[in-house]
Amino acid sequence: MAAEGETGVVTAGLLVIGDEILSGRTKDKNIGYIAELLTASGIDLCEVRVVPDEEAEIVAAVNALRKRYTYLFTTGGIGPTHDDITADCVAKAFGVSLAVDPRAVALLLERIPAKDMNEARLRMARVPAGGELVLNPVSKAPGFRLGNVIVMAGIPAVMQGMLDGVLPSLKTGKKLLSETIDAGLREGDIATELGAIAKKHSDTIIGSYPYSTERGFFTRLVVRARDADKLAAAKADIEAMIARLKPSTAVI
Amino acid sequence: MAAEGETGVVTAGLLVIGDEILSGRTKDKNIGYIAELLTASGIDLCEVRVVPDEEAEIVAAVNALRKRYTYLFTTGGIGPTHDDITADCVAKAFGVSLAVDPRAVALLLERIPAKDMNEARLRMARVPAGGELVLNPVSKAPGFRLGNVIVMAGIPAVMQGMLDGVLPSLKTGKKLLSETIDAGLREGDIATELGAIAKKHSDTIIGSYPYSTERGFFTRLVVRARDADKLAAAKADIEAMIARLKPSTAVI
Numbered sequence: 001m002a003a004e005g006e007t008g009v010v011t012a013g014l015l016v017i018g019d020e021i022l023s024g025r026t027k028d029k030n031i032g033y034i035a036e037l038l039t040a041s042g043i044d045l046c047e048v049r050v051v052p053d054e055e056a057e058i059v060a061a062v063n064a065l066r067k068r069y070t071y072l073f074t075t076g077g078i079g080p081t082h083d084d085i086t087a088d089c090v091a092k093a094f095g096v097s098l099a100v101d102p103r104a105v106a107l108l109l110e111r112i113p114a115k116d117m118n119e120a121r122l123r124m125a126r127v128p129a130g131g132e133l134v135l136n137p138v139s140k141a142p143g144f145r146l147g148n149v150i151v152m153a154g155i156p157a158v159m160q161g162m163l164d165g166v167l168p169s170l171k172t173g174k175k176l177l178s179e180t181i182d183a184g185l186r187e188g189d190i191a192t193e194l195g196a197i198a199k200k201h202s203d204t205i206i207g208s209y210p211y212s213t214e215r216g217f218f219t220r221l222v223v224r225a226r227d228a229d230k231l232a233a234a235k236a237d238i239e240a241m242i243a244r245l246k247p248s249t250a251v252i
Numbered sequence: 253m254a255a256e257g258e259t260g261v262v263t264a265g266l267l268v269i270g271d272e273i274l275s276g277r278t279k280d281k282n283i284g285y286i287a288e289l290l291t292a293s294g295i296d297l298c299e300v301r302v303v304p305d306e307e308a309e310i311v312a313a314v315n316a317l318r319k320r321y322t323y324l325f326t327t328g329g330i331g332p333t334h335d336d337i338t339a340d341c342v343a344k345a346f347g348v349s350l351a352v353d354p355r356a357v358a359l360l361l362e363r364i365p366a367k368d369m370n371e372a373r374l375r376m377a378r379v380p381a382g383g384e385l386v387l388n389p390v391s392k393a394p395g396f397r398l399g400n401v402i403v404m405a406g407i408p409a410v411m412q413g414m415l416d417g418v419l420p421s422l423k424t425g426k427k428l429l430s431e432t433i434d435a436g437l438r439e440g441d442i443a444t445e446l447g448a449i450a451k452k453h454s455d456t457i458i459g460s461y462p463y464s465t466e467r468g469f470f471t472r473l474v475v476r477a478r479d480a481d482k483l484a485a486a487k488a489d490i491e492a493m494i495a496r497l498k499p500s501t502a503v504i
Contacts, residue, residue: 019459022297023369023430024288026461027472030281031302036276045274047309048302050283053459057299080440081471082458086491112440116502120443124504139469139504143500178275188332188364191372195334207271207305208333209278210407217335217391222277250368252360252391 010043010173013065017051017058017076017086018154029156030075037163042172043071053077058089058213068091071170073163076154077145080120087144090151091128101127104142111140137161174226176205179235181242183208187219189248193241194221202236203227216251265317268302269310269328269338270406281408282327289415294424295323305329310341318345318401323422325415328406330395333373338403339396343380346398353379358396363392389413426478428457431487431499433494435460437470441500445493446473453480453486468498468503 014034020026028197029046038045044106046069052059058077066072077086079211104125105117112121124141129131134143134150145166152162181191186209196208204225210217221238225231266286272278283300290297298321303309310329318324343350356377357369358361364373376393379385386395386402390413395404397418404414435442439462450458456477462469473490477483 016300019457019476020461021283021475022287022300023284023291023428023476024284024297025430025432027284028280031273032276032279034276035274039275044277046304048268048274048300050300052298079460079462080443082443082450083459108338111504112502113500116440116500118440118444120447121440121502121504123443124440139464141504155464157464176275178277180277181504188368188370188373188376191332191334191375192370198334205271207335208331209272210331212391212409221271224271224275248365248368250364250373252363252373252393 008173010071010171011046011069012038012043012073013069013070014045015058015061015065015072015074016048017053017074018050019052019083022052030159032053032152033156033160034073034163037167039176041167042175043170044173044176053083053085055085055089055092059087059093060064062090062093062149066147070148072149074149075159078124078141078151078153080123084123084152087126090146090149093127094128094146095229096113096129096146098126098128100125101131101133103133106136107133107140107142119250131248134162135165137165176224176226178222179227179231181221181223181235181238183219183221183242184249185219185242185245186217186250186252188250189245189252190219190241193245194238197234197237197241201237203230204234206234206238260425262323262423263298263321264290264295264323264325265321266297266300267310267313267317267324267326268300269305269326271335273302274304276297280412282406283410285408286325286415289419291428293419294427295422296425296428305335305337307337307341307344310338311345314342314345314401318399322400324401326401326403327411330376330393330403331404332375334377339378339380342401342403343397346380348381348398350378350380352377353385355385359385359388359392359394387417388416390418405452406441425468428476428478429480429483430474430476431483433473433475433487433490435471435494436501437471437494437497437499438504440471440502440504441497442471442493445497446490449486449489449493453482453489455482456486458486458490
């Protein structure tokens, strides 16, 4: 991946397309996977939206997100059935035409006998004008990239294969480094001092994430920064705070 | 729950607040749970957004979503630490003040010894003017409801307890009924006929959800409708189609 330079930040939005996620029938497994992989790759995931299989909603979300972030990834809606309308919507969002792409047909024919090729399966070969294919190592039917929008399948294994393939071609920024410290204390015991540390180390991002045990809630602190020295300085202050503070008898 | 009437549709948006979801450090478990429970309760979840712990992002999303849907649920950002800014943001979105609420303090004191009460813990008792408490059966620190916005914790067990408590007070619409049919066929084999059935039964929502097996991809069809007769009619047409079609040798 090409680094964006010392201070460059590369951002991304993610659009999850599908009625089945909003009805709860399918539990999304892609958001967490994409979030973790992008973060590890030096791309900051800044926003996720989940929208139904409705053209107006998808077009509006594609246009809102592609303009805000370096990249927009989408998952879902690229199969052969009537509810798969992502390609149509991305073409509409960009104001370009949509047509069957011979390169995509060739890929499909590696997997589908010619006698079984039909109009429905050819829907999976439609790519908006100007789009590049995103390869699918699992079942061949490709996704595509148009401008800064990367269109992927919804099935997790297929999406993961597509993302692996496309990542090396993307710009990346300086990675957000991260350290986790188990405070062994309640959030309410540390919050005031932690707030002061967060203010002092304003080039870092400090988060507090409570977890429950049978003795009540404790918290893990996560410090993030692109600069290792700044990260270490904030971490040292947090560790000194933890060593200094006594646990209270409160449980939260 | 009070039904909205025979044809009334009650909608919801969900706003997931938290850097930890966008970094992939924490895998969200709330979207799927809330989606399933709202659907079962007669509330249609129409959109989900995930945003970071940043005031401008949260305020903009609260205002965008609360105006579009009957209800807006939020998760995350209501603890005592500096990164918990949801109450501040909701107050700002509504243009109202935020203050420590004596009812919320009383609840906190059921769980926190008075000697351990401090400024940080009192942050958890802040409620925007006009807000009603949403009870927390797990750890007492409440959420709140302001207008059509319901603010809940991010920890799944706490969020679930809050949602259980608040649901009976919400309007609900006629439930979207659902039937799932395993087609035993490839999407590409049925897509054309299925599209015609979807067009014919336009008062139903028909989705096709592929799943992979060692013999390739098959698909499950989900028919949804608020009217049981319309659902049954679409389902009958789908079952007749499945009985009529022969599987091809294609694997997708």
